[in-house]
Amino acid sequence: xxxxxxxxxxxxxxxxxxxxxxxxxxxxxxxxxxxxxxxxxxxxxxxxxxxxxxxxxxxxxxxxxxxxxxxxxxxxxxxxxxxxxxxxxxxxxxxxxxxxxxxxxxxxxxxxxx
Amino acid sequence: xxxxxxxxxxxxxxxxxxxxxxxxxxxxxxxxxxxxxxxxxxxxxxxxxxxxxxxxxxxxxxxxxxxxxxxxxxxxxxxxxxxxxxxxxxxxxxxxxxxxxxxxxxxxxxxxxxx
Amino acid sequence: xxxxxxxxxxxxxxxxxxxxxxxxxxxxxxxxxxxxxxxxxxxxxxxxxxxxxxxxxxxxxxxxxxxxxxxxxxxxxxxxxxxxxxxxxxxxxxxxxxxxxxxxxxxxxxxxxxxxxxxxxxxxxxxxxxxxxxxxxxxxxxxxxxxxxxxxxxxxxxxxxxxxxxxxxxxxxxxxxxxxxxxxxxxxxxxxxxxxxxxxxxxxxxxxxxxxxxxxxxxxxxxxxxxxxxxxxxxxxxxxxxxxxxxxxxxxxxxxxxxxxxxxxxxxxxxxxxxxxxxxxxxxxxxxxxxxxxxxxxxxxxxxxxxxxxxxxxxxxxxxxxxxxxxxxxxxxxxxxxxxxxxxxxxxxxxxxxxxxxxxxxxxxxxxxxxxxxxxxxxxxxxxxxxxxxxxxxxxxxxxxxxxxxxxxxxxxxxxxxxxxxxxxxxxxxxxxxxxxxxxxxxxxxxxxxxxxxxxxxxxxxxxxxxxxxxxxxxxxxxxxxxxxxxxxxxxxxxxxxxxxxxxxxxxxxxxxxxxxxxxxx
Numbered sequence: 129x130x131x132x133x134x135x136x137x138x139x140x141x142x143x144x145x146x147x148x149x150x151x152x153x154x155x156x157x158x159x160x161x162x163x164x165x166x167x168x169x170x171x172x173x174x175x176x177x178x179x180x181x182x183x184x185x186x187x188x189x190x191x192x193x194x195x196x197x198x199x200x201x202x203x204x205x206x207x208x209x210x211x212x213x214x215x216x217x218x219x220x221x222x223x224x225x226x227x228x229x230x231x232x233x234x235x236x237x238x239x240x241x242x
Numbered sequence: 243x244x245x246x247x248x249x250x251x252x253x254x255x256x257x258x259x260x261x262x263x264x265x266x267x268x269x270x271x272x273x274x275x276x277x278x279x280x281x282x283x284x285x286x287x288x289x290x291x292x293x294x295x296x297x298x299x300x301x302x303x304x305x306x307x308x309x310x311x312x313x314x315x316x317x318x319x320x321x322x323x324x325x326x327x328x329x330x331x332x333x334x335x336x337x338x339x340x341x342x343x344x345x346x347x348x349x350x351x352x353x354x355x356x357x
Numbered sequence: 358x359x360x361x362x363x364x365x366x367x368x369x370x371x372x373x374x375x376x377x378x379x380x381x382x383x384x385x386x387x388x389x390x391x392x393x394x395x396x397x398x399x400x401x402x403x404x405x406x407x408x409x410x411x412x413x414x415x416x417x418x419x420x421x422x423x424x425x426x427x428x429x430x431x432x433x434x435x436x437x438x439x440x441x442x443x444x445x446x447x448x449x450x451x452x453x454x455x456x457x458x459x460x461x462x463x464x465x466x467x468x469x470x471x472x473x474x475x476x477x478x479x480x481x482x483x484x485x486x487x488x489x490x491x492x493x494x495x496x497x498x499x500x501x502x503x504x505x506x507x508x509x510x511x512x513x514x515x516x517x518x519x520x521x522x523x524x525x526x527x528x529x530x531x532x533x534x535x536x537x538x539x540x541x542x543x544x545x546x547x548x549x550x551x552x553x554x555x556x557x558x559x560x561x562x563x564x565x566x567x568x569x570x571x572x573x574x575x576x577x578x579x580x581x582x583x584x585x586x587x588x589x590x591x592x593x594x595x596x597x598x599x600x601x602x603x604x605x606x607x608x609x610x611x612x613x614x615x616x617x618x619x620x621x622x623x624x625x626x627x628x629x630x631x632x633x634x635x636x637x638x639x640x641x642x643x644x645x646x647x648x649x650x651x652x653x654x655x656x657x658x659x660x661x662x663x664x665x666x667x668x669x670x671x672x673x674x675x676x677x678x679x680x681x682x683x684x685x686x687x688x689x690x691x692x693x694x695x696x697x698x699x700x701x702x703x704x705x706x707x708x709x710x711x712x713x714x715x716x717x718x719x720x721x722x723x724x725x726x727x728x729x730x731x732x733x734x735x736x737x738x739x740x741x742x743x744x745x746x747x748x749x750x751x752x753x754x755x756x757x758x759x760x761x762x763x764x765x766x767x768x769x770x771x772x773x774x775x776x777x778x779x780x781x782x783x784x785x786x787x788x789x790x791x792x793x794x795x796x797x798x799x800x801x802x803x804x805x806x807x808x809x810x811x812x813x814x815x816x817x818x819x820x821x822x823x824x825x826x827x828x829x830x831x832x833x834x835x836x837x838x839x840x841x842x843x844x845x846x847x848x849x850x851x852x853x854x855x856x857x858x859x860x861x862x863x864x865x866x867x868x869x870x871x872x873x874x875x876x877x878x879x
Binding site: 246247248249250251252253254256258259261262265302303305306307308309310312313316317320323324327328331333335337338339341342344345346349350352353354356357 | 534535538539542543546574577578580581582584585588589595596598599601602638639641642643646657660661663664666702703705706741742744745746769770774775778779782783786804808809811812816817818819820847848849850851852854
């Protein structure tokens with residue numbers, strides 16, 4: 129049971145993020161929602177990397193236990209970097225949208241439709 | 243030689259060459275007709291201007307049929323369909339997300355049920 | 358020389374990336390230096406793509422691991438048979454996609470040099486353009502799921518930034534923001550899928566995962582996350598809303614390449630269905646899901662296109678509609694190949710038709726978007742109600758537009774007809790009703806392009822466009838290359854199908870071949 133607790137946290141985080149994305153009207157809050165989903169996914173990757181009763185992948189004189197590959201940590205780092213880039217891009221776009229539309233309400237940022 | 247132009251679809255075949263030949267023949271016929279036309283044709287004296295029974299030619303802007311006036315009948319006949327489809331294209335980002343997540347859910351259900 | 362040839366798959370990414378990050382530096386030296394540099398880079402990277410493709414078509418699948426001294430040593434001896442490095446796997450279908458990206462990439466860069474001439478901010482534009490090119494090459498060439506996610510995100514970021522590049526009173530930014538937000542969420546859910554697979558199979562390599570695939574409940578969930586994220590990125594109908602927005606507001610040359618980047622997602626969708634879950638997932642169910650998405654895309658795309666007033670938005674809806682044809686072809690292929698009711702021929706033909714349509718669509722839709730860009734460049738408006746009589750002054754543009762329009766409507770002898778014929782015939786044997794819908798959609802496509810053609814080029818010379826000029830030479834050359842290819846592919850369809858499409862279709866179906874190419878003789 130206690131093993132699965134982190135996955136529960138991941139699920140709750142991602143669902144919270146999706147809730148924010150779908151039900152909040154403010155563009156900034158939608159970006160926050162995306163960011164929360166991102167954190168959930170990063171946590172998910174990190175949690176995957178943990179194996180009970182295992183050792184670091186150093187072969188010299190290692191006991192014959194399962195080893196933990198550091199792949200997921202590398203993945204998470206990459207994913208965080210990508211996340212920062214998207215976050216910055218989206219926030220700057222919202223700034224420009226606000227400058228011209230004078231609003232960040234998602235239901236009013238609809239000049240392109242039909 | 244001719245075979246190299248043929249697309250075999252497994253159940254039929256289609257040869258682009260015949261279309262090209264048809265185009266060339268049509269072009270040659272058109273060219274011949276054009277050749278028989280008047281060679282000395284003075285365009286400077288207004289002989290190319292439209293003549294509408296003596297009524298003055300309307301402004302160029304009036305003559306051109308704009309895109310908004312095209313397919314009026316089509317749009318009118320299908321207005322019921324467009325009244326149904328257009329409201330989905332709200333331009334609202336929340337709806338975009340909703341559509342994406344709904345499709346994910348539906349596909350998940352379909353793929354799991356019909357595994 | 359051998360070193361360069363051996364490392365071509367790496368250079369595929371390296372050249373555009375180098376070009377991207379050196380462009381701002383070199384443009385300090387002036388516009389001419391930058392233009393030369395941009396042309397050199399795009400020529401090199403397109404050549405590189407074509408060379409890789411030709412080597413693959415001659416000698417079979419290339420497996421390229423980054424960071425090994427000898428290329429053959431893909432799987433380290435002490436790793437227990439798992440490739441631990443990032444691996445590029447390029448088989449005939451990747452080669453097929455690479456050719457598309459190379460050709461269209463070259464044309465749009467040539468075109469942008471001219472179309473961007475009078476505008477500011479060219480450094481950033483070309484940097485982002487090369488990043489987009491690099492990411493599309495990466496998405497096509499990679500054999501690693503996480504690496505694919507990285508390239509997917511780069512393409513979303515570069516694409517969104519390019520869409521929003523001309524702020525255009527905030528409207529372009531709105532389009533870019535929608536694209537960025539939606540594709541980021543798609544990317545995140547894709548990453549969840551990657552995590553689910555990594556947790557079970559301890560690998561990120563597609564071939565290893567395909568080899569070990571058990572189809573547990575988690576695998577199915579990962580499949581759905583991949584499937585919908587990629588279907589959203591290629592603009593299949595219930596998730597197509599971002600497509601018209603961003604295709605409209607992006608600069609035209611970028612739009613032509615966004616089409617290619619959507620098609621790279623489409624390729625990945627097929628890769629997931631055929632290779633990653635090859636023989637495991639129920640082909641009939643997935644095939645029908647793809648067919649339904651395809652039919653919806655075709656029909657709703659084209660009917661939404663007809664009443665549009667904005668020429669690029671109209672073309673963007675047509676892009677959605679044409680994507681439907683590709684989905685239909687490949688979906689029928691997937692469903693028919695697994696079913697015992699149909700001969701193998703039906704499925705293979707549908708698959709070939711769908712794949713051939715990807716290539717044809719990239720060519721003629723690129724051409725159409727570029728002609729729309731010329732109109733925008735010379736007349737300053739995209740509104741069809743304000744245009745008219747341009748055919749008097751822009752003869753070449755008109756001819757190119759006609760070629761593109763006839764090709765997209767599937768009029769022989771242009772290339773659109775060849776691929777649509779393959780799709781119609783096989784779909785008719787599979788399910789006549791769908792074939793009828795496909796043909797009706799083709800007619801509606803023709804109808805809407807007749808409208809565009811009339812309202813842009815026909816009619817008397819309007820006073821406001823009295824002195825409008827023909828497009829500049831580089832733009833005409835870029836459009837000319839695409840137009841010539843459209844005609845050639847229409848007149849010699851069998852040669853293209855034999856040399857490019859058939860190997861691609863067989864490579865897509867043969868997942869054992871893909872796995873053994875990476876893991877070695879399994």
